[in-house]
Amino acid sequence: MKHIGKARAYTNIALIKYWGKKDEQLILPMNSSLSLTLDAFYTETEVTFDPALSQDCFYLNDRLQNKEQTKKISKFLTIFRNKYSISHYASVDSRNFVPTAAGLASSASGLAALAGACSAALSLELSPQELSKLARRGSGSACRSIFGGFAEWRKGDSDDTSFAVQVPASSWENELSMLFILVNDTQKDVSSRDGMKRTVDTSIFYQGWLTGAADDLELAKQAIAENNFSALGEVAESNALRMHGTTLGAVPPFTYWSPDSLKAMNLVRSCRMRGIPCYFTMDAGPNVKVLVQKKDQEKLYHFFSEHFNEKQLILANTGPGLEILKPERLMDND
Incomplete structure (x- = not known):
């Protein structure tokens, strides 16, 4: 049976920057950071876990990406597969309304949307904190795009303690x-x-x-x-x-x-x-x-x-x- 989910996430711009990792594998930052999520740029991603697929495939803005470009997506999908015991490969269809790799946080919205879509596809009903931890594994700043408004990424010292939280700001x-x-x-x-x-x-x-x-x-x-x-x-x-x-x-x-x-x-x-x-x-x-x-x-x-x-x-x-x-x-x- 296919498992399908879709999500939208917006860019966040750090006002207090994250700059440097103390753990490259887990993407644990050297310092905590703070951002503001904005409405102008966003990513929509649909994920289909499909038993008929023999490998992951990644479409960005309707274009099939090559093996190297799909590698990062597959690595992230494998985190979900291992953590939630699903063996299927997936098709990822992502539409990026952000200029890619130009310093406009396209990876933040992209990986946050992918985390949300995976959670929805597998009916996991994850908390924002759990989604933030998972999004971080794809791209550090993505953990902040789980939240609207101001978000603080607490650096932590392990996979379980490094995540973003909402910063209360009323209206x-x-x-x-x-x-x-x-x-x-x-x-x-x-x-x-x-x-x-x-x-x-x-x-x-x-x-x-x-x-x-x-x-x-x-x-x-x-x-x-x-x-x-x-x-x-x-x-x-x-x-x-x-x-x-x-x-x-x-x-x-x-x-x-x-x-x-x-x-x-x-x-x-x-x-x-x-x-x-x-x-x-x-x-x-x-x-x-x-x-x-x-x-x-x-x-x-x-x-x-x-x-x-x-x-x-x-x-x-x-x-x-x-x-x-x-x-x-x-x-x-x-």
Whole structure:
């Protein structure tokens, strides 16, 4: 008998970054992190465990992926197979509404959606915490996309203690927006995985990063508890700059910044001088995200539209957590 499940998960953007692993196999992070889930980019994934299949197959945006591209998906599916005693191979059909590998958290939404779809297909009814642990095994930041709004990934020290939790924020999180400035949506020269490992292994600045990140997390949670936008923005911006600073101390040094990344960061500072409170952050890619209050989002968008093509600008609001959907194959039989 076939087992079919489908789920949608949204990207999250870390305000306090996860940067570095202490266990590559289990994907246990060196530091805890905090993110905001957003509604503009998402992944929908349908999984079919099928006894007729002789191997896993992976379709991304309706294209069958090759053996190397399917390898990561198969590895993740095997975690479910081993944990929940199912022997079937699976067909995975994923539609990614995120530019892949451009620093926009496509792996976070992708693996969170895959975890949710597997759980639904096997009728596991897993708790958000259990789903978060499983999503983490596919991509670290995916554990945070199980939740809407603010989420904290507690680093833990084992497979069972490393997972994300909701950060209480009442309705304040719904007053926040983020402007994505897509300066480049092509594949990165240095992947997040490779960049992290090089930084942890070789960067002279890395130990300072770990100390600062722990302090930053506490400041961010305090700002959220107090609904203090400027305090949250200031710590998010400084945390991003320090994360990217570690890459310059790696051997060999590297950076994810492009000339347009620097241009966007300088424009954010200009916005603040003009009285529009906003703060930038960047993940492992050249694209810049600007945190802003919803009441100021139109002014911010108008300012940046004078400097960037409007196709490069996308506004996002606070997004929901993982959503279980009705599979298309079942809908066809209604």
